[in-house]
Amino acid sequence: MAVIVLATIHEPPCVVIKMPMSAEAARGIQRETGTLAALRGDRRLGAWRDLMPRPCTSGKVGAQSYRVDVALRGRPALDRVQHGAARERMLDTAAEAIHVLHRTTATTVLGDAGLARRWVDEPLDELLRHGGRRKSLAPGLERLRDELHDALGGGTLSAAWIHGDYWLGNLLFSGERSTPAGIVDWDGAAPLELPLHDLLHLLLYTRRLVTGAELGQIVHQQLSGRAWSSQERRLLDRYGAWRQDGSLSDRQALLLYWLRHVALHARQHPAPAPYRYRIWERRNVDPVLEAL
Ligand SMILES: Nc1ncnc2c1ncn2[C@@H]1O[C@H](COP(=O)(O)OP(=O)(O)O)[C@@H](O)[C@H]1O
Ligand SMILES: [Mg+2]
Known part of the structure; x- marks a missing residue:
């Protein structure tokens, strides 16, 4: 999976582009998109769902598929x-x-x-x-x-x-x-x-x-x-x-x-x-x- 995090200089990241680079990675991102939709649809989870990535668009350029997510706050530690x-x-x-x-x-x-x-x-x-x-x-x-x-x-x-x-x-x-x-x-x-x-x-x-x-x-x-x-x-x-x-x-x-x-x-x-x-x-x- 290639993951590109985009940010304006000196600003926090704004969007993340995920691009699967193998057939298994492509299946993985599909599974992930399904999971995010299922859990985002579970109202019992309330505000906790803000911790999860929020996909905003997806598509294909030639044979390469991609998904764009809104960047979450915070940083890896x-x-x-x-x-x-x-x-x-x-x-x-x-x-x-x-x-x-x-x-x-x-x-x-x-x-x-x-x-x-x-x-x-x-x-x-x-x-x-x-x-x-x-x-x-x-x-x-x-x-x-x-x-x-x-x-x-x-x-x-x-x-x-x-x-x-x-x-x-x-x-x-x-x-x-x-x-x-x-x-x-x-x-x-x-x-x-x-x-x-x-x-x-x-x-x-x-x-x-x-x-x-x-x-x-x-x-x-x-x-x-x-x-x-x-x-x-x-x-x-x-x-x-x-x-x-x-x-x-x-x-x-x-x-x-x-x-x-x-x-x-x-x-x-x-x-x-x-x-x-x-x-x-x-x-x-x-x-x-x-x-x-
Ligand atoms: N929605 C997001 N917001 C901010 N950072 C993200 C987001 N999604 C991924 N990242 C960053 O990209 C890294 C790799 O993404 P991840 O989904 O874990 O893919 P991989 O399968 O390569 O581990 C994460 O550890 C995180 O730092
Ligand atoms: Mg990871």
């Missing part, structure tokens, strides 16, 4: 991530901001075969399709399939609309208090998903930003019993619904989160996958399967 106090404030306000979406659109789903297909089988099949030639991958993924089918087995779970790629790089912050002024990049969003995806991605991807470790390594450590930091624990206690209602263990929550995330990444690559994907897979899929 990745340059402040290494600063402990600023990071803590951003995490607190970011977790609260996305909780509003989760809380407002919350509904109950049954952990039946249809749900297991959507949350477990489809993402696993995506990984298998991409890792097709590596026979060593299949046994671990099949073990994971069994474990997660058991985890969902017939109970009820609280689901909601999620952003689906909720890390600090997709937030724009304004002011000294680091309040979110915008949430961008909605192409991984979906209804009827577990809010844990956004919370765990926010926490674990921030760890990735701070330490430089691969997400696969971070999830491996967490599955192997590494403790949450005090701030992570506090946010998990406040927003981690699966811990309060006992619907899932931390291990099951981590595995469902990781699986959705890596399958979304895999979807962005053609299958059979190129060499670059193989390297990513060894860093982000293998370590988690080793921890099972």
Whole structure:
């Protein structure tokens, strides 16, 4: 995706042009446009919708499609991530901001075969399709399939609309208090998903930003019993619904989160996958399967 932010000199940005550069990116922007329309049409969300991009026009120049959005206020804050106090404030306000979406659109789903297909089988099949030639991958993924089918087995779970790629790089912050002024990049969003995806991605991807470790390594450590930091624990206690209602263990929550995330990444690559994907897979899929 090419993203062009336009501003008059010394003024804040006024419009953003998004141009997909691949077939998958074109599907992504279509998904995102659909999500923005659906959530903007949900009056329960009220003024919270001002955090979302507002598409104003779209079209094609030759074969190149584009969408123009009104620019949101605020700026990306990745340059402040290494600063402990600023990071803590951003995490607190970011977790609260996305909780509003989760809380407002919350509904109950049954952990039946249809749900297991959507949350477990489809993402696993995506990984298998991409890792097709590596026979060593299949046994671990099949073990994971069994474990997660058991985890969902017939109970009820609280689901909601999620952003689906909720890390600090997709937030724009304004002011000294680091309040979110915008949430961008909605192409991984979906209804009827577990809010844990956004919370765990926010926490674990921030760890990735701070330490430089691969997400696969971070999830491996967490599955192997590494403790949450005090701030992570506090946010998990406040927003981690699966811990309060006992619907899932931390291990099951981590595995469902990781699986959705890596399958979304895999979807962005053609299958059979190129060499670059193989390297990513060894860093982000293998370590988690080793921890099972
Ligand atoms: N509506 C917007 N208003 C202001 N900045 C935006 C907007 N949309 C995107 N951006 C900026 O462009 C960056 C990339 O956009 P994003 O939608 O996240 O695409 P990508 O898929 O490339 O990550 C964002 O991190 C943000 O800095
Ligand atoms: Mg982004």
